[in-house]
Amino acid sequence: MPDTLTEGDRHLLDAAIAQAEKSRREGGIPIGAALGTGDGTVLAVGHNLRVQTGDTTAHAETVCLRHAGRRRDWPALTLATTLSPCAMCAGATVLHQIGRVVIGEHQNYLGREDWLAAEGARLILADDERCKIMMAEFILQHPELWAEDIGEPHA
Amino acid sequence: MPDTLTEGDRHLLDAAIAQAEKSRREGGIPIGAALGTGDGTVLAVGHNLRVQTGDTTAHAETVCLRHAGRRRDWPALTLATTLSPCAMCAGATVLHQIGRVVIGEHQNYLGREDWLAAEGARLILADDERCKIMMAEFILQHPELWAEDIGEPHA
DSSP: OOSSOOHHHHHHHHHHHHHHHHHHHTTSOOOEEEEEOTTOOEEEEEEOOHHHHOOTTOOHHHHHHHHHOSOSOGGGOEEEESSOOOHHHHHHHHHHTOOEEEESOOSSOOOSHHHHHHTTOEEEEOOOHHHHHHHHHHHHHOHHHHHHHTTOSOO | OOSSOOHHHHHHHHHHHHHHHHHHHTTSOOOEEEEEOTTOOEEEEEEOOHHHHOOTTOOHHHHHHHHHOSOSOGGGOEEEESSOOOHHHHHHHHHHTOOEEEESOOSSOOOSHHHHHHTTOEEEEOOOHHHHHHHHHHHHHOHHHHHHHTTOSOO
16 A cells, blocks of 8 residues: 555545534534545444533544454554544554554644554545645634543633 | 552552453453542543443543543543553543553553653552452453454464
8 A cells, every 4th residue: 555645545534524524513523534445445434422422532533443343454454534633543543553544634633643653554644625624614613622622721 | 649559549449440340240351440539539430341342442441531421620630440551541541631540550461651651641550469360360361352452463
C-alpha cells in the first residue's frame, strides 16, 4: 500500500464522513470513522456518541473498533477518521496494532499522530475540505461541547 | 495528595479488585478498575468485557470511564486499576486528564506508563499480591485470550 491516499482509502473516508454527518443530524459531535480493507471494503463504522449516549469514551474511532468485534487481522486493516485521533483513539489504534490510518484533516485539531507515528502506523493525511468545513462549523457553534470532548478546560 | 498509596487509594483499588473478581466469575478477563475521589469515594467501576460482550475496546479502565458519565472534574479524580494500563486505557486517561492513577501491579504486563508519566499523571504502584496472583493465574490458563486482549500475535 502506498503512503498516499488510494481509491480504497477514499472509499473508507467517505464512509467516515457519512457517519459524521449522521451524528450531526442527531445533534451530536460530527466526527466519524470507518474500518476496512485496503480495497476500501467497509468492515465497521462508528461516530462520536458523547451527546447521544453520555459515554465520554465514545469517540468515533473507538466506537468503530467496538463495532468491529473480536478479530485478529487488525494489522492488515485501515482505519479512516474525519479528524486527527485524540490520545484515547490513537492509543486504541496502537493497542489493536492497526497498520494504516487515514486522517480526514488535522487543521481543526491535531491529535496524537506523534504516538501513532512512533509506533510505526502509516498515517495518510487526506486534507479533505468536507471534513475541515464540518468540524470548523461545529467548533464555532458549540465551543463548550468541543472543549468537553477533547478534555480541555471550559471554553 | 502524596505520591504513595493512601487509604483512599486502597479503597479504590479494593473496588477495582472486586470488579476483576466479578469478571473472572463471569468467565471474562480478570481486570477491574474504579474511579473515585481522593478520600476513596467510588464514583464508577468497570471490568474487562471482551469475553462477555465481544467489545475489544472494553478494557477495565475505559469501561470504568464510560460508566462515569459526562463530567468536568476528571483532573481531581483517581483511577485505580488492577493492572498497568494498555495504550488505549493510558490514552483515555490522558484524554480525560485524570491526575492520579493507582496501578495494582505491572509485573504481569507493563502498559504505557511512560505515556502517562510524560503527560504529568501521578502514578502510584500498589504492587498488590492479589492482583499479581489473579493475573498470573489467568495468563497461565488462557494464554491465547490474553494475547488477543493486548493485541499480540497468537500465543
